[in-house]
Amino acid sequence: MWVPFDDVVSIESNLVDPRDFPDAPHIAPNHIESKTGRLLPYVTVAADKVTSPKHRFRSGQILYSKIRPYLAKAVLADFEGLCSADMYPLSTWLESGFLLRWLLSDEFTARVSLEQGRTVLPKVNQTALGKINVPVPPRNEQRRIVAKLEALLARSRRAKGALDVVPSLLEQFRQSVLAAAFRGDLTRDWREKNPDVEPASKFLERIRTERRHRWEEAELKRMQAKGKVPKDEQWKTKYEAPAQIDDSGLQALPSGWAWASIEEVCPLDAPVVYGIILPGDDVQGGVPYIRPVDMNSDGTIDFTSMKRTSSSIAAQYQRASLRGGDIVLSIVGTIGKVIVVPDELDGGNITQSSARLRPPEWLSGEYLRLALLSSTLRSQYDKFRFGNAVQRLNIEHVRRLAIPIAPAEEMKFIVTRATAALARAEQVQIVEQRQQFDKFEQSILAKAFRGELVSQDPTDEPASALIDRIRAQREMAEQQQMPARSKRRRETTVA
Secondary structure (H helix, E strand, C coil), rough: CEEEEHHHECEEECCCCHHHHCCCCCHHHHHECCCCCCCCCCCCCCCCCCCEEEEEECCCCEECCCHHHHCEEEEEECCCCCCCCCCEEEECCCCHHHHHHHHHCCCHHHHCCCCCCCCCCCCHHHHHHCEEEECCCHHHHHHHHHHHHHHHHHHHHHHHHHHHHHHHHHHHHHHHHHHHHHCCCHHHHHHHHHCCCCCCCHHHHHHHHHHHHHHHHHHHHHHHHHCCCCCHHHHHHCCCCCCCCCCCCCCCCCCCCCCEEEECCCCCCCCCCCCCCCCCCCCCCCCEEEEHHHHHHCCCEEEEEEEECCHHHHHHHHHHHHHHCEEEECCCCCCCCCCCCHHHCCEEEEEEEEEEEECCCCCCCCHHHHHHHHHHHHHHHHHCCEECCCECHHHHHHHHHHEEECHHHHHHHHHHHHHEEEEECCCCCHHHHHHHHHHHHHHHHHHHCCCCCCCCCCCCCHHHHHHHHHHHHHHHHHHHHHHHHHHHHHHHHHC
């Protein structure tokens, strides 16, 4: 039977002074999880520093949030305490678990949302709530429905709990893949098949020689432009080679690999730099600049939060100007975020909280990105970081970071195999799976309240008889209360 809420539920207001119950549990809408009936952590009245009147509730009552009814917040209390005045303590002649699940169903939420008042803070009043219909099956069928729901929802909760662990497992998997990549484990078979490849040490020596040669060419042109003609080669001693790497504490590398600093990896004409110190006000149509807060942990950029500086300020930091394919590393706050600059941000900039790295032609930008995300580099971030309230790296620290360099051909295989493995992790859609569970639970509730979840028993007392008995009990209770109310009115009149 469909019957009005008021016929089977009593909304009990019992406002009390919270100062009289300092040690009582205090339950507010924010202590109830939406749509699940699960109670979240709460504290006592005193700990919550409650001062305004609150409802006193009993064990066995349902606490239903009357504000923002679309959130479907209700819980069955198994203890006594005080609850917010924004909640209704409910007593029912039905099975409490049955009513609770009805209150959490999408169908009830849709019905009550039509009755909510206000626009800024939606709320359903007692009169409107009392008119909403409730589906009432026989008492024994209510019990079977509750038992079936509890069993199915318990399984769903266990599955969701297991699903909640997956993100951390996926992150462990990613770090395992990256660690294996830069230990050489992913390409061990490739090295066994290609024992005669040129080792990275020889390749890097050529890169270092070429770097010095380019510096000498640039320095000579600079001097000649100023009218200076060197008489000897003494000027070449001014060249400052990248600082030697301190490999103490670094992992052992496979045969044929070598360490190289970020400074010597990046081109001479595009050194590692930080960006704008004071970008000023957000300028519409100005030059976009990337902050660590704009960098998502998955390597994407949040364009909605990105700000822009004036052309004049950006010109002062032209040295940190970006082009597509550059890598930005966050060095303040959350250290170690890495993004690859998309082409649409060509000409943009960064702040002093990030470092720009420009991969050279001989080094894959993806190889450098993966290395910066690996535990090999993260351990070095921890070594160099400093600061109390805000952790940071300075730009010299970034330049001294050591990158494991494999032979040129092997680096290509590392990128191929690592990205393929990481792609499998990205295929696991946790959010979508979580949403599927939510839909599954609501579909179970819908079946329950359509009478399709459990079988009916023709020997059960029909709902009509149950409703008649409930109405009779309510009428008797009201008649018993009438003399007491009349007596109080007479005493008030005489006084």
